[in-house]
Every structure is written in structure tokens, then in C-alpha cells.
Amino acid sequence: STVAEETFDVVVVGAGPGGSTAAALVAKQGHRVLLLEKEVFPRYQIGESLLPATVHGICGLLGVTEEVERAGFTPKMGGTFRWGTDPDPWSFFFSASPHLAGPTSSAFQVERMKFDHILLKNAARLGVEVREGCTVGNVIEEGGRVTGVRYTDSFGQEHGVRAEYVVDASGNKSRIHTGCGSERVYSDFFRNVAIFGYFNGGKRLPSSPGNIFCEAFEHGWVWYIPLSASLTSVGVVVNQESASAVQGDREQALLSLLDQAPGVRDLLAEAERVTEGVYGRIRVRKDYSYLNTRFWGDGMVLVGDAACFVDPVFSSGVHLATYSALLAARSINTVLAGDIDEERCFTEFESRYRREYGLFYEFLMAFYNLHVDERSYYWKAKQVTQATDSELEAFVHLVGGVASLDRAYGDRQSMRRQITGTARELEKLVETNHGQSAEDENLPLFQSPFMGKVMEQQVQVQAAALMGGDEDEEPLFPNGLIASMDGLRWAHP
Numbered sequence: 029s030t031v032a033e034e035t036f037d038v039v040v041v042g043a044g045p046g047g048s049t050a051a052a053l054v055a056k057q058g059h060r061v062l063l064l065e066k067e068v069f070p071r072y073q074i075g076e077s078l079l080p081a082t083v084h085g086i087c088g089l090l091g092v093t094e095e096v097e098r099a100g101f102t103p104k105m106g107g108t109f110r111w112g113t114d115p116d117p118w119s120f121f122f123s124a125s126p127h128l129a130g131p132t133s134s135a136f137q138v139e140r141m142k143f144d145h146i147l148l149k150n151a152a153r154l155g156v157e158v159r160e161g162c163t164v165g166n167v168i169e170e171g172g173r174v175t176g177v178r179y180t181d182s183f184g185q186e187h188g189v190r191a192e193y194v195v196d197a198s199g200n201k202s203r204i205h206t207g208c209g210s211e212r213v214y215s216d217f218f219r220n221v222a223i224f225g226y227f228n229g230g231k232r233l234p235s236s237p238g239n240i241f242c243e244a245f246e247h248g249w250v251w252y253i254p255l256s257a258s259l260t261s262v263g264v265v266v267n268q269e270s271a272s273a274v275q276g277d278r279e280q281a282l283l284s285l286l287d288q289a290p291g292v293r294d295l296l297a298e299a300e301r302v303t304e305g306v307y308g309r310i311r312v313r314k315d316y317s318y319l320n321t322r323f324w325g326d327g328m329v330l331v332g333d334a335a336c337f338v339d340p341v342f343s344s345g346v347h348l349a350t351y352s353a354l355l356a357a358r359s360i361n362t363v364l365a366g367d368i369d370e371e372r373c374f375t376e377f378e379s380r381y382r383r384e385y386g387l388f389y390e391f392l393m394a395f396y397n398l399h400v401d402e403r404s405y406y407w408k409a410k411q412v413t414q415a416t417d418s419e420l421e422a423f424v425h426l427v428g429g430v431a432s433l434d435r436a437y438g439d440r441q442s443m444r445r446q447i448t449g450t451a452r453e454l455e456k457l458v459e460t461n462h463g464q465s466a467e468d469e470n471l472p473l474f475q476s477p478f479m480g481k482v483m484e485q486q487v488q489v490q491a492a493a494l495m496g497g498d499e500d501e502e503p504l505f506p507n508g509l510i511a512s513m514d515g516l517r518w519a520h521p
């Protein structure tokens with residue numbers, strides 16, 4: 029039986045980083061928000077390597093920067109790659125020097141059980157009604173518009189809730205994403221399988237102990253993420269052709285794949301696999317690269333993995349989830365305030381979200397392509413950085429998650445210092461390591477018309493930032509909107 033229906037302004041389904049962010053940023057504007065989560069937190073999730081955009085931009089907006097800093101997560105200054113033909117690992121840092129870049133030059137490697145719980149408790153603190161152990165089964169539709177959801181609580185009791193907007197943030201297992209007339213389209217290109225577990229006692233990279241380490245090998249690549257002084261998250265991503273290597277006994281499969289990656293093998297030489305508790309399981313994930321045909325419909329919007337995911341390399345998942353949550357919250361807040369109409373607000377949401385997704389998609393495709401072609405991505409990236417400043421900046425923006433240089437990413441002064449810092453670092457690497465490179469090499473990604481367009485926009489946005497005041501923010505698209513001064517709504521330029 030269904031108990032009497034309740035009414036909220038907004039119902040958010042799923043309390044991962046996407047859901048907690050969206051719920052909190054709508055509640056901050058005084059709206060009544062219900063957040064429904066199937067599990068009881070803390071709960072396990074993969075996706076432990078974060079980008080500066082999330083840690084400084086989103087966490088800043090949410091007001092959890094200090095709490096996240098106090099949680100004891102591993103500071104991540106950048107990434108170290110052993111990839112392509114270069115036998116030596118390559119590192120990039122979010123900043124050349126802390127002096128130049130200030131506090132926004134780093135991110136964190138996080139245990140998602142802890143990080144996601146911080147965001148959820150924060151949402152509750154900001155006034156969101158949080159209900160855990162509540163599984164949403166379907167959306168309620170009336171006259172072609174989504175007007176609520178039905179859910180089952182932990183006692184098996186069914187409930188109906190009405191709302192002006194339903195936000196689907198229920199991740200890759202979403203049951204309701206089709207509610208906005210949307211279909212999931214799986215990538216033809218990214219068809220990888222991941223197998224992962226946890227180790228105690230793995231070594232740390234001597235010069236950059238907090239960096240994520242990624243090592244390519246014959247069947248794919250390995251991630252090595254230092255979660256604490258002793259605990260390391262280790263996973264192997266294999267391509268479809270090697271997917272059979274992941275079948276059968278999982279422990280055997282994982283260990284034998286890791287044995288084929290010499291860098292990781294060395295780091296794990298004295299380590300022991302965790303075999304108990306939540307980190308004791310070896311997990312497998314596949315079919316995780318997809319894009320929904322629509323990100324919103326009347327009364328409903330998709331954020332995070334409910335809408336799309338590319339691939340684990342370069343850690344874009346939590347960034348895309350929280351960034352899309354911000355864009356969705358802005359749209360909802362603007363419509364509920366009666367400022368700008370729904371179509372315009374959500375078109376802005378979808379355009380910006382697709383653009384950010386597209387950026388990572390194209391970038392990562394080239395990254396894998398170069399690997400398949402046995403050419404070093406690093407070499408290619410450095411060739412690219414020699415071309416023009418804007419291409420270099422595009423690279424740095426991208427891997428920091430600040431490609432859009434959104435107002436939410438806060439203090440533009442320090443963000444600018446960060447970008448300049450990393451740009452200098454990369455320039456230095458180009459000069460010292462490889463000198464002049466062949467100019468006529470084929471650069472499939474960075475010379476594509478797509479990237480040209482993206483970089484043009486970035487230069488434009490950055491130019492606006494450099495001129496000083498936020499009032500100068502230019503819309504990203506013709507006829508587009510800009511963020512309000514507090515970052516929580518859309519405004520006319």
C-alpha cells in the first residue's frame with residue numbers, strides 16, 4: 029500500500045557526489061529538497077582520484093573545503109604516467125610551484141565512503157531532507173511531465189512524492205533515466221572492463237607520493253591510487269579483446285594482470301592484498317562508457333553517471349558528476365525563482381554539460397588511440413604544447429577539470445596562477461626532455477576542428493577572467509546565459 033503523498037520543491041534520487049551536490053545547492057536557495065538514497069551511508073563506491081575543480085570549486089561552493097581538508101585524504105599534486113614508448117614515467121603537476129599557484133594546485137585521493145558521506149551530511153546540514161535505505165522504483169508522470177517519484181523504504185513501505193523537479197543522480201544503475209525520454213547509447217570506442225582491489229604496504233612514488241600512477245601494458249592499463257600511508261587502490265582496465273583475462277577466479281585474474289605491469293609490480297613487491305571488509309572484495313565493472321540522448325525533459329534532469337560516463341583514465345567521473353549537479357541546480361534555482369524560462373535554463377545546462385563531456389571524450393580517445401598505435405601520449409601532448417599557448421592551456425584546463433573556468437571555480441586569481449604555473453611546468457618539460465619535435469607529426473586530437481572550437485572558447489573565457497571582474501563573464505554559447513554572482517543561478521549576460 030502507498031501512504032499519503034508528500035510534496036517537495038525538488039526530489040533528488042541518489043546521494044553520490046552528484047546527488048548530494050545538486051540537493052545542497054538547491055536547498056541553499058531556500059527550496060524544500062528531498063534526497064532519496066537506496067543504501068545506508070557510508071557505502072562503497074569506486075572513483076577515488078579527484079580533480080582540483082571538485083576539491084576547490086565545488087567543495088568551496090558547498091562549504092566543505094575545510095572539512096575535506098581535515099579528513100586526512102592523500103593530497104594529490106598531479107599524475108604520473110608510464111604510457112607509450114617512453115620507458116620512463118612522466119609526471120604532470122597541477123602547479124609548477126606552490127608559491128605560484130597557491131592552495132588550488134592540488135586535489136585529493138579519497139576513500140569514497142568518507143568523501144561521499146561528508147557531502148551527504150553537509151546536504152542535510154543545509155536543510156535537505158535525507159532519507160537513506162529508500163529505493164526509487166519509478167517516476168510519476170502527468171500529461172507528459174514528470175511530477176514525482178515512487179519509492180520503497182527500508183520497511184518495504186511504498187511512498188509517492190510530488191515535486192516541481194526530479195533530479196536523477198542514481199548513477200550507472202539508474203532505473204529512471206529514461207523518464208525524460210532519454211536513451212543510453214554505449215560508446216563504440218570505450219568498451220573496456222575494469223577489475224580492482226586494495227593492497228596494504230604498497231610503495232609510494234619517491235618524488236610525488238600522492239600522485240595517481242597509471243601504467244600502460246599489453247592488455248590495457250593499471251591505476252595505482254595511494255589512499256593512505258598504507259592503503260592503495262589498484263585496478264586494471266583491459267580492452268574488450270583481453271576481457272577473457274578477467275573471467276574465472278578474480279584474485280588470480282587480478283594478480284596475473286598486475287604481474288604484467290612492471291612499474292606496479294615493483295610498487296607492490298612487498299604489499300599484501302586486503303582480503304577482509306569492504307576493501308577485501310575484488311570487483312569487476314564493465315559497460316560503463318555511455319551517453320544519454322537527452323539530459324533533461326519536462327520536470328526531470330539527469331546528472332552524473334545517470335547521464336553519462338567516459339572512462340576512468342584522468343579521473344573525470346566525480347568532476348562531471350559534481351559539475352553537472354551545479355549546472356542542474358543553477359537551472360532549477362533560476363526557474364523556481366521565476367527568473368528565466370525552463371527551456372532556456374536547461375538548454376544552457378545541457379550545452380555546458382555536453383561540452384565538458386565531449387572535451388574529455390575526445391581527449392581520452394586520443395589518449396587510447398596513441399596507446400594502441402604504440403606512440404607515446406606524453407610525446408604527443410608535449411608536441412602539442414609547443415604549438416600555441418592556448419593549446420597548452422587547454423591541456424592544463426582539461427586535466428584539472430577547469431576547462432570551463434566557471435565562476436564556481438571560485439577565486440579566479442588563484443586559478444589563473446594555477447594555470448600559469450602548470451603551463452610553465454609543462455613548457456619546462458618540453459624544453460628539457462625532448463627539445464624540438466617534428467612539427468608535421470599527425471595530431472589527431474588537438475588539430476581537430478572540434479578542439480579548435482573548444483580552445484577558442486577557453487581562450488575567450490580566460491580572456492574575460494584576465495580582464496578582472498566577474499561581470500565580464502562571457503556566455504559560452506551564442507544567446508547563452510552566464511552564472512549569477514553567487515554561482516547558484518543563471519543570469520543574462
Ligand code: FAD
Nearest residue numbers: 042044045046066075077164198199222332333340345346
Ligand atoms: P554514484 O556515485 O554512483 O552515486 C549514485 C547513488 O545513487 C548511489 O549511492 C546509489 O546507491 C544510489 N542509487 C542507485 N539507485 C538508486 C535508486 N533506485 N534509488 C535511490 N538511490 C539509488 N571517477 C573519478 O572521479 N576518479 C576516478 O579515479 C574514477 N575511477 C573509476 C574507475 C572505474 C573502474 C569506474 C567504472 C569509474 C570510475 N570513476 C572515477 C567514476 C565514478 O565512479 C563516477 O563517475 C561517480 O561515482 C559518479 O557519481 P554519481 O554521483 O553520479 O553516482
